[in-house]
Amino acid sequence: MIKAPTIKDIAKRLNISISTVSRALRNASEVNPETRQAVLKLAEEINYQPNQLALSLLHKQTHSIGVIVPNLDYVLSMMVKGIDEVALEAGYTVMVCQSNESYGREIVNTRRLMESLVDGFIISISSETKLVDHFKKIQDQKKPIVIFDRLPTDLAAPKIRLDNEDGGFQATQHLIEQGYKRIAVLAGPDTLDISNKRVDGYLKALKHNNMRVQKDLIIHCDFDQDYAYFATKELLGMKKRPDAIFTISDRMAIGAMLAIKEKGLQMPNDIGLVGFNNEPVTKLLTPAISSVDQPAFEIGKAAAKVFIEMMNSDIDMTSREIVLKPKLFIRESSQRLLHTVVK
Amino acid sequence: MIKAPTIKDIAKRLNISISTVSRALRNASEVNPETRQAVLKLAEEINYQPNQLALSLLHKQTHSIGVIVPNLDYVLSMMVKGIDEVALEAGYTVMVCQSNESYGREIVNTRRLMESLVDGFIISISSETKLVDHFKKIQDQKKPIVIFDRLPTDLAAPKIRLDNEDGGFQATQHLIEQGYKRIAVLAGPDTLDISNKRVDGYLKALKHNNMRVQKDLIIHCDFDQDYAYFATKELLGMKKRPDAIFTISDRMAIGAMLAIKEKGLQMPNDIGLVGFNNEPVTKLLTPAISSVDQPAFEIGKAAAKVFIEMMNSDIDMTSREIVLKPKLFIRESSQRLLHTVVK
DNA sequence: AGCGTTACCGGAAACGTTCTCGGAAGCCAT
DNA sequence: ATGGCTTCCGAGAACGTTTCCGGTAACGCT
Numbered sequence: 001m002i003k004a005p006t007i008k009d010i011a012k013r014l015n016i017s018i019s020t021v022s023r024a025l026r027n028a029s030e031v032n033p034e035t036r037q038a039v040l041k042l043a044e045e046i047n048y049q050p051n052q053l054a055l056s057l058l059h060k061q062t063h064s065i066g067v068i069v070p071n072l073d074y075v076l077s078m079m080v081k082g083i084d085e086v087a088l089e090a091g092y093t094v095m096v097c098q099s100n101e102s103y104g105r106e107i108v109n110t111r112r113l114m115e116s117l118v119d120g121f122i123i124s125i126s127s128e129t130k131l132v133d134h135f136k137k138i139q140d141q142k143k144p145i146v147i148f149d150r151l152p153t154d155l156a157a158p159k160i161r162l163d164n165e166d167g168g169f170q171a172t173q174h175l176i177e178q179g180y181k182r183i184a185v186l187a188g189p190d191t192l193d194i195s196n197k198r199v200d201g202y203l204k205a206l207k208h209n210n211m212r213v214q215k216d217l218i219i220h221c222d223f224d225q226d227y228a229y230f231a232t233k234e235l236l237g238m239k240k241r242p243d244a245i246f247t248i249s250d251r252m253a254i255g256a257m258l259a260i261k262e263k264g265l266q267m268p269n270d271i272g273l274v275g276f277n278n279e280p281v282t283k284l285l286t287p288a289i290s291s292v293d294q295p296a297f298e299i300g301k302a303a304a305k306v307f308i309e310m311m312n313s314d315i316d317m318t319s320r321e322i323v324l325k326p327k328l329f330i331r332e333s334s335q336r337l338l339h340t341v342v343k
Numbered sequence: 344m345i346k347a348p349t350i351k352d353i354a355k356r357l358n359i360s361i362s363t364v365s366r367a368l369r370n371a372s373e374v375n376p377e378t379r380q381a382v383l384k385l386a387e388e389i390n391y392q393p394n395q396l397a398l399s400l401l402h403k404q405t406h407s408i409g410v411i412v413p414n415l416d417y418v419l420s421m422m423v424k425g426i427d428e429v430a431l432e433a434g435y436t437v438m439v440c441q442s443n444e445s446y447g448r449e450i451v452n453t454r455r456l457m458e459s460l461v462d463g464f465i466i467s468i469s470s471e472t473k474l475v476d477h478f479k480k481i482q483d484q485k486k487p488i489v490i491f492d493r494l495p496t497d498l499a500a501p502k503i504r505l506d507n508e509d510g511g512f513q514a515t516q517h518l519i520e521q522g523y524k525r526i527a528v529l530a531g532p533d534t535l536d537i538s539n540k541r542v543d544g545y546l547k548a549l550k551h552n553n554m555r556v557q558k559d560l561i562i563h564c565d566f567d568q569d570y571a572y573f574a575t576k577e578l579l580g581m582k583k584r585p586d587a588i589f590t591i592s593d594r595m596a597i598g599a600m601l602a603i604k605e606k607g608l609q610m611p612n613d614i615g616l617v618g619f620n621n622e623p624v625t626k627l628l629t630p631a632i633s634s635v636d637q638p639a640f641e642i643g644k645a646a647a648k649v650f651i652e653m654m655n656s657d658i659d660m661t662s663r664e665i666v667l668k669p670k671l672f673i674r675e676s677s678q679r680l681l682h683t684v685v686k
Numbered sequence: 687a688g689c690g691t692t693a694c695c696g697g698a699a700a701c702g703t704t705c706t707c708g709g710a711a712g713c714c715a716t
Numbered sequence: 717a718t719g720g721c722t723t724c725c726g727a728g729a730a731c732g733t734t735t736c737c738g739g740t741a742a743c744g745c746t
Contacts, residue, residue, distance in 0.1 A: 003403075004484055006732055017696045022734060030694060047483060052458045053400045054732035057701050060346075062396070064438075064459055072420045080415070084441060093455045095407075095438040098427060112436045115395045116407055140390065141347055254627055284597055286629045349702055360726045365704060373724060397702035400731050696739080
């Protein structure tokens with residue numbers, strides 16, 4: 001590895017001082033035009049690139065953002081794309097790390113990014129994460145944190161999130177309007193806040209319609225297709241089986257669908273199904289699955305915007321909370337009344 | 344922003360020199376045990392963290408890898424996961440940037456990552472990229488580059504890739520064995536090497552079976568679902584329509600499937616369909632779509648391993664090329680002979 | 687002739703760390 | 717007591733850059 005040319009090399013070769021070279025390069029004041037020309041020419045010639053590490057050391061800024069996400073599924077990768085868009089525009093580079101839903105991995109990632117000296121963090125926590133000491137350490141170093149999508153409960157930081165309760169409400173309300181009477185919900189682990197909020201919306205809708213809550217219709221299982229498949233099999237095996245299922249992710253909806261088909265039930269007549277996230281795949285399945293869409297790209301953009309704002313001002317934003325609204329897309333899996341407005 | 348404590352602060356408070364503090368912290372040789380204890384204690388107390396920026400400046404290493412990918416679809420995000428796995432293990436942090444299939448964006452990302460002073464790059468090029476001058480600039484600075492998946496033709500760097508030709512061959516050979524006679528191929532833009540290689544495999548299979556190549560059955564269109572849909576509609580409108588379609592991505596297979604269904608044709612009897620990538624969605628569709636699986640995670644891991652190797656040794660690896668094998672998964676969309684071995 | 691002004695430039699500190707070099711004690715043996 | 721060895725420690729350079737502070741000419745004005 002041959003060393004990159006530095007300002008010093010230029011100075012030496014032109015027999016002028018380092019300071020003058022620096023001034024010439026960043027066309028600050030008071031440099032002889034000829035000198036400047038010579039410097040610029042030589043810089044071009046030897047392909048001089050300023051060493052950002054030295055600059056960062058001087059300015060205590062690296063212009064990079066550490067982004068930690070539990071995975072890169074459809075929704076989160078859309079969010080990251082949103083973050084990327086805004087960050088790039090503002091001159092920041094984004095470092096994305098996946099915690100793989102692991103608390104330990106999240107800690108490692110946090111430390112690594114700290115060591116890489118990112119200027120701050122935009123974080124969505126893993127499903128395992130209960131303690132946030134590793135994030136508080138970041139704040140001890142006075143680096144800004146923005147949290148989005150999956151929020152820890154006790155971290156003082158601006159939050160960008162979906163109105164998950166409203167999403168759960170819309171889905172359930174829709175099923176009720178379609179005449180379903182025994183609506184089950186397939187939730188994620190009960191430690192996962194976004195899941196619980198969606199269940200809250202479900203409960204709210206039942207209450208809103210004076211329907212009784214049945215504990216055995218609320219199932220918590222792991223956040224993925226296979227678990228949803230088995231959970232659904234159990235649900236369908238009940239003496240009084242549910243006539244509709246709301247799953248808090250599309251992955252789970254797919255698992256549920258497989259179990260439903262296996263059982264020989266027809267959607268939407270025998271049973272209704274609504275998922276969450278509005279992944280493109282929902283349109284493609286037979287039947288197409290209704291799903292609650294979230295503005296993932298916008299959430300990412302909003303998070304990055306708040307981050308930039310934090311970097312550029314000293315006002316306290318830790319209590320800022322931005323909540324974006326979801327929107328239900330009704331498809332074949334849950335639409336049995338024809339007069340429903342199709343969007 | 345209050346400044347983080349430095350080694351200097353410790354030195355001052357203990358009335359010892361900076362050098363001694365440095366030695367005490369990195370338990371190098373020859374420090375009075377008492378002094379060391381005092382230093383460690385104070386460091387712990389004020390939560391001292393070494394400034395990696397200063398270290399990087401000193402050692403000219405940041406221990407981070409810039410990864411540039413055209414997008415984060417299923418396959419690439421698996422590959423990135425593979426890179427992440429190996430890199431983390433080796434003490435590197437990964438910075439992922441998406442070029443969004445844009446040449447301009449790719450250049451910007453490259454520059455940004457260079458400025459962030461990553462130690463090197465692992466790159467999959469955008470579909471627009473023809474020139475690689477921006478990558479050669481990296482190499483001018485003596486930073487290692489590993490390229491994977493989508494390879495530029497004229498860059499001297501180690502390459503990790505799938506045997507795309509073999510994938511195309513397997514898919515086509517399978518269709519031929521199933522008795523299909525007029526096999527069309529839906530390819531990506533003809534600038535895209537991985538697409539062309541898959542088509543080469545298709546041609547090879549035809550030749551291998553003494554079948555005639557028909558130019559009008561080879562369609563180049565954009566790499567996504569909608570274009571594939573329209574292209575398929577055209578194909579099916581031909582006087583002598585194809586009786587099978589091999590698409591070089593699952594996204595395109597889905598587009599083709601929609602057109603096929605719209606036309607009222609049945610898979611696999613009226614028409615056969617094979618996709619590429621083996622995305623999970625292929626299993627879920629009706630009919631389930633046959634698809635060529637690629638070991639994406641392994642490709643990512645291999646790329647990162649080669650990168651680490653490059654960092655740790657000076658031997659020239661620019662001519663190294665690792666080729667991984669794809670594997671066809673046969674499903675309903677193309678299996679009309681029952682004696683076919685199902686995997 | 688002396689002074690102030692202008693235009694240009696160099697020295698050096700600073701950012702936080704490591705590392706080489708050498709120096710100051712203390713000790714032992716002669 | 718002198719030499720040499722060990723043990724500990726400090727000074728200072730180095731990494732690449734910016735920027736403050738000051739200095740030196742040349743020039744014009746009184």
